[in-house]
Amino acid sequence: MKILQAIYQYQTGGGSLQVVADLATAARCSGHEVTVLAKDADVSEAIAAERFFTGNKLLDGWRLWQRLQRENYAIVHVHDRYCSLLLRLIPQVPASVQTNHIAYRTRRRLTRFADCVVGCSKAMDRHHAGFFRLPPERRALIPNGVYFRSPNLERAEALRQELPASLRSRQICLTVARLSEQKGHAYLLEAIAQLPHSLRESWCFVWAGDGELRETLQLQAKQQGVSQDIVFLGQTSEVSEWLSLADAFVLPSLYEGLPLALMEAMAAGLPCLATDIDGNQELLHQGENGWLCQVRDPKALANALEHLLTDEELRSRLGKQAQADYWSQWTFDRTWQQYEALYQRLASRSRGLGVRGWGLGKISSPTSSP
Numbered sequence: 281m282k283i284l285q286a287i288y289q290y291q292t293g294g295g296s297l298q299v300v301a302d303l304a305t306a307a308r309c310s311g312h313e314v315t316v317l318a319k320d321a322d323v324s325e326a327i328a329a330e331r332f333f334t335g336n337k338l339l340d341g342w343r344l345w346q347r348l349q350r351e352n353y354a355i356v357h358v359h360d361r362y363c364s365l366l367l368r369l370i371p372q373v374p375a376s377v378q379t380n381h382i383a384y385r386t387r388r389r390l391t392r393f394a395d396c397v398v399g400c401s402k403a404m405d406r407h408h409a410g411f412f413r414l415p416p417e418r419r420a421l422i423p424n425g426v427y428f429r430s431p432n433l434e435r436a437e438a439l440r441q442e443l444p445a446s447l448r449s450r451q452i453c454l455t456v457a458r459l460s461e462q463k464g465h466a467y468l469l470e471a472i473a474q475l476p477h478s479l480r481e482s483w484c485f486v487w488a489g490d491g492e493l494r495e496t497l498q499l500q501a502k503q504q505g506v507s508q509d510i511v512f513l514g515q516t517s518e519v520s521e522w523l524s525l526a527d528a529f530v531l532p533s534l535y536e537g538l539p540l541a542l543m544e545a546m547a548a549g550l551p552c553l554a555t556d557i558d559g560n561q562e563l564l565h566q567g568e569n570g571w572l573c574q575v576r577d578p579k580a581l582a583n584a585l586e587h588l589l590t591d592e593e594l595r596s597r598l599g600k601q602a603q604a605d606y607w608s609q610w611t612f613d614r615t616w617q618q619y620e621a622l623y624q625r626l627a628s629r630s631r632g633l634g635v636r637g638w639g640l641g642k643i644s645s646p647t648s649s650p
Contacts, residue, residue, distance in 0.1 A: 281627060283307055284353045284374075286317045286344075288333045289360035294458065295424070295540040296359055296381040299400075301327040302427060303357070306616035315351075317344075333362075341369040348373055354627040358394060361386070368392040375626035377619075379422075381537050383407045393418070396626060398619075400424045401538035403558035420622055423562070424538040425615035428547045428606075431524035439521055443511065447484040453589065454526035454550070456519055456541040457533065459491030459512075464532035464555065466493075466500060470578035471532075471585055473504040480509050483589055485530075488522055490515040523548040528588055528595060534575060536560055543610045546570075549603035551595040553588050555581075563610070569601040 285304060290296050300316060304327065307314045316329035333340050344366050348356070357377040358364050364378050376394035383404060393412070398420045399405030405421040408414045440448060457463035465487065472485055487510060494512065501507040516522070519541075523529075529545035529552045536559030543563065545552050554560040556572040564570030573584040588595060 281312045281354045281623060282352060283312055283314045283623065284317065284347075284351070284356045285314065285329075285359070286332075286356065286363040286366075287329075287359040288319050288335075288340075288362040290319075294381075295537070296379075297327055298426070298540055299379065299381070299424065300329075300359055302612050303616065303619060304328065306612065307620070310616070310620060315353075317347075337362075337366065337369070341366045345370045354630075355623045356394075357623075364392060364394055367394060375630035377420075377622065377626065380404060380408070383411075383535075383537070385411065396420050396622065398422050398622070401559050401562055403562070404537055420618075422615060422618045422622065423610070424540060424543070425610050425612040426540050426543045426547065427612045429520040429544075431520040433521075433524065435518065436521035436524045439518065440525055443484075446508070447511065450482055450484040451527040451589075452522075452525055453483055453485050453528045453530055453585075454488065454522055454545070455485070455530050455532075456488045456522070456544070457531060458489050459487070459493045459497055461493065462534055463489075463491075464534050464576070465497050467576060467578050467581055468530065468532040469497065469500050469504055469506065469510075471581035472506045472509060474578065474582035475586055475589075479586060479589060480506070483527075484509055484511060486511045486513060486522060486526070488513045488516050488519060519544065520548075523550065526550055528553070530585065531555070531560065532575075532581060533557065533560065538562060543606060546602035546606040546610065549599045551588060551598035552602055553581075553584055563605075564602075568598075569605050570598055 285300055287296065287300050304314045304316050316327055317332035318327065318329035319333045353374045355377060356374050358367060359379050361384060367373050367376055377396050377398060378394035379398040379400060381400060397408050397414055397418060399408050401423060402421065405419060408419050459465060498512060501510050523545060529550040531539060531542050531554040533555055535557055538559045542552060542554060542560065552564060552570040554564055554572060555575040557575050564572055566572050571584055571588055574580040
């Protein structure tokens with residue numbers, strides 16, 4: 281089967297890029313031919329994609345139409361609204377799939393979706409059904425999954441030695457997330473500042489990820505008097521190694537789809553603390569395989585952190601169950617099997633009905649570059 285994946289809108293370090301890369305890898309390993317179209321050169325290299333999109337809808341739509349006419353793709357899989365819009369501008373396309381990685385809340389009448397819209401969580405599927413009124417035949421629920429990536433233990437130990445000398449002997453509470461408002465780092469900073477001084481002397485907080493709030497958060501850490509307890513790693517490709525070094529994991533997000541970072545922490549056998557929101561609730565069950573606390577509440581987060589970080593037996597029990605749940609429910613092999621079945625079903629239906637027309641008129645050849 282020839283599969284075309286397309287992604288234009290993304291955030292560096294975000295889960296959507298990892299999903300695209302993992303889908304392409306799994307499809308190729310299953311014998312399918314996969315092309316990935318992306319926007320920027322750095323992203324194209326990271327996910328083995330072709331630099332394609334310019335941001336000029338007319339030009340991009342024209343070039344995409346030419347590509348679809350030239351290649352006999354069985355499936356077009358888009359990962360954002362921009363690529364979905366381009367499909368709607370093209371008069372005839374193969375069967376199409378759209379995975380939404382966040383809950384869009386645009387006007388219903390202006391929303392144009394692919395043939396089948398995938399919800400990456402139960403909450404996302406409910407959103408597609410309720411907010412956008414998509415019928416069951418236009419929807420699919422395929423929960424996210426992640427590959428377990430074995431750490432390089434020698435490199436992990438080297439990373440520990442690169443920590444400031446005062447932190448090398450401390451236990452590590454890890455957070456892997458973009459430094460953006462969505463991820464709730466500001467609330468975590470306030471929570472850390474409320475922890476007993478004796479607890480902060482035995483733990484350090486390592487933050488992997490970068491973003492627009494980095495300078496603001498670093499200043500806030502100084503103002504809260506906790507800058508000596510927090511390590512800002514920035515963007516890193518060595519998440520597996522940091523997971524192997526960590527003793528606990530915290531994700532204080534304000535909203536999520538189905539967070540891959542939390543799954544990776546579960547796969548590593550870490551006890552996880554996260555906010556009680558959609559997405560996190562599907563992964564963690566209070567007191568069984570993780571701990572949940574109220575969102576946007578530094579005091580509640582501080583209390584939950586203190587409870588988790590001071591109870592070694594609790595951490596051990598939660599981490600073991602989280603790891604067991606990962607292997608039974610959240611591996612990427614399981615995710616890929618569901619996507620492959622969806623691809624085959626849509627492609628078979630498309631062959632039976634003939635190539636679908638959108639009825640929106642043909643796009644004209646662009647006269648200028650962006």
